[in-house]
Amino acid sequence: MEKLILSGNDLGNEGIIHTSSCLHKVDEIDLSRCGCKSDGAIGLASAVCEQTEEIGSLLLGGNAIGNRGMDAIASCLYNIKEYETTARESWGWGITKSGKKKMEKVLVALRKRRTFDFINDTSEKCGTAGAELNVVGCRVKIPTGATDKEVSLHVTSYYGTEDNSDQISPTLECRPYNTNFQKEISISLPNCFICDQPQPVVIKCSNDGLKWEDVGTLVHKNEHHHQFTTTHFTWYECFSLSRVLCIDKRVLLLSLLRQITPKCFVNSRIPLRQTTRKQNKK
The missing domain is CATH 3.80.10.10 (Ribonuclease Inhibitor)
Structure with missing residues (x-):
């Protein structure tokens, strides 16, 4: 040191x-x-x-x-x-x-x-040729010509299992905050819920991780990821506008993380055990 x-x-x-x-x-x-x-x-x-x-x-x-x-x-x-x-x-x-x-x-x-159950991050130098950052299922793709200078980019994903039933994706933090790009960049967030029928999804962003505002909407059709475009770096999340969900968040989250990277469980506060599906009562 x-x-x-x-x-x-x-x-x-x-x-x-x-x-x-x-x-x-x-x-x-x-x-x-x-x-x-x-x-x-x-x-x-x-x-x-x-x-x-x-x-x-x-x-x-x-x-x-x-x-x-x-x-x-x-x-x-x-x-x-x-x-x-x-x-x-x-x-x-x-x-x-x-x-x-x-x-x-x-x-x-x-x-x-510091209260999230799983935190993972990555960093990448991005120049005129563009770059792609991947972290535990989240993907940020920056096209060629989106920036005219070399910048150091940092992306962090946060997975939590507390009962926040309307949040259907991990929280993605993109830094440096308010980095503006000359072309639209693509962000893809893993879907943490499945549903019986198409449901509206709202994309939210925040400049400080506290106050969130709506920036767009999607239709959730049980895809593995929610994809949208933006021109700047900040915090992003996806929320469901409906509570018609048919699987417990904890169960699907554990399954999703096992598929993406088993290493996430090394320091997990969640004990690994057999989980069962929970069907929604109609």
């Missing part, structure tokens, strides 16, 4: 941005009281987002980065293992009450991520 401790050095924005180029070489970095302002925080956050693996910790206490810098750091907390420690220092960032509330919302979303 490599540590980089630069606290108390007057690096300023330029020094902070220059230092961020070595994030891939360290696991813990202390930039407390380094004269970092909002522009330095934005550059640092961008570098954190581009890391293909989580960094251990990032300390920024005593830097007056303000609300603008806080927004940037909040957007990269998902890629910091000890994000609670980073957020705890936000009292010294010179942010307003609204900024503190926004940070708390981000923390709520991040804490929720």
Whole structure:
């Protein structure tokens, strides 16, 4: 584990941005009281987002980065293992009450991520030639010419088994958030339910994993996947508009994951046992 401790050095924005180029070489970095302002925080956050693996910790206490810098750091907390420690220092960032509330919302979303039963992710460099990212049944396909520069893309799928009977797909998180593409990209989410007859399905997206809005509809005909197109990265889920379902979510989810990747069960909180189908009462 490599540590980089630069606290108390007057690096300023330029020094902070220059230092961020070595994030891939360290696991813990202390930039407390380094004269970092909002522009330095934005550059640092961008570098954190581009890391293909989580960094251990990032300390920024005593830097007056303000609300603008806080927004940037909040957007990269998902890629910091000890994000609670980073957020705890936000009292010294010179942010307003609204900024503190926004940070708390981000923390709520991040804490929720840790409650899912199965989490898997992947990352890929994408240039003008396009790319395809696959993670536990979820697929994101970016066509040629969708971006004119090379970007690091991260996709995470979340499978839960709590009784949320209207959600019929895993939750898919695509980062960096609000990455815009010049062409439509295709997203395919596995179907976690089967039904007796075609049912309407609504596609929802969220910028923070908390507040969701409808962005389109599909017709569920017992296909294995729900496929739709978009032009930007964010959170996505599919929900049923009907409760006419004929199999228990837990049962089908376990079956689906066994088919896709048995390795998902290594750290599962769900015991592996024989399951039986449950028919809907008509």
